[in-house]
Amino acid sequence: MSEIRELNLDNSRSTTIEGLTDEFVNLESLSMINVGLTSLKNFQKLPNLKRLELSDNRISGGLQLLAGSPKLQQLTLSGNKIKDLETLEPLKDYHNLKSLDLFNCEVTNIENYRQKVFELIPSLKYLDGYDKDEKEAEDSEAEDEEEVELS
Template sequence: MELKTKFEEIQGERDLKDITELDLDKVKAHNFEGLPNELPEVIVINASGLGLENLNGLPSLPKLHTLDLSENKLTGAVLHLIGEKCPSLEQLNLCGNEIVDIDSLKALLNAKSLMTLDLLENPITNVENYRDEVFKLFPKLQYLDGYDANNEEIDISINEGESASDGEIEDEGDDDEEEEEVGESASDGEIEDEGDDDEEEEEVGLSYLDSSKCLEEDDDSPDFDIKGKKETATRKRKADTTDEASNEKQAKGDA
């Protein structure tokens, strides 16, 4: 696919100011001719493996911060266009090109915000003290070929670790809230149960006092039976004593 055709496909009916990314995958081109003179809002361009031999036709890209030009045929002689057209550039991938010497990189000094530069698979990496020389040329450069000036690799897991920690804290917070809710529910349940027990006891007590069965139960109790038996026995003994006294008087009168 030609570069111009690819861009028209990407743009569609949008205005140029509405385009923020430019992915030129599957395009074959020797340069950037066919693109507009300026893409004011584009921040990312992928132009890897196009077969680029120069950067002619590269638009003015005032907000571009990421440019991938890897796997092309670019030499150091064309790098000045990057510095001129991309003043806000932060990440530049030039892996797999034909950049030979350190001096050719000076053309990138106009990209004063450059923080990440990739030059692997270029002849320049065979230059003595290559890494030291590049970091000396770009004091603000943070990473070269994926490593910082102390040969420490880019830690892409830092943000992931922070996210994981935040997630754990949130989970712990959720657990605490659940425990509090469960505790409160349990306490409420106990209070309700205790209240129900008290109400049941009170209801039983009142019904016990008001019910006629209480009296019926008391009337049938053993105490009343024993008392009745005692009274009956007493009356019987009194009657027997009276009868004996009458008999004695009658006997004396007969005598």
């Protein structure tokens, strides 16, 4: 398990996270698109996780459960049940988070949504694929190399 760096569980139908243990210590990329997840309960400590894809699930909260992944840089939550800024509050503590995708989530309907999310999460460079100035994100492969040191 410790040598696995990338794991794709897309379309594997489950309302809860199962089988993902803390033995995946070197996992850097995890994709669970369209699984049917309703929560992040049982999300394990994944200390090297940089990219997490959770699109098209039914997650409505619990983002504090990602705290065991301090290197997280890219989080995709598009097509989930995230309705308000309070739900996103835990993300402000993820100092390496550079890219967040909330496309097709109810929270995007809030007035001045983009400005508020950028204020809430200071480390964020890209929201829904665009920076603060509405410039489209470049391919993020080069971004992966730089990490913020926690003081």
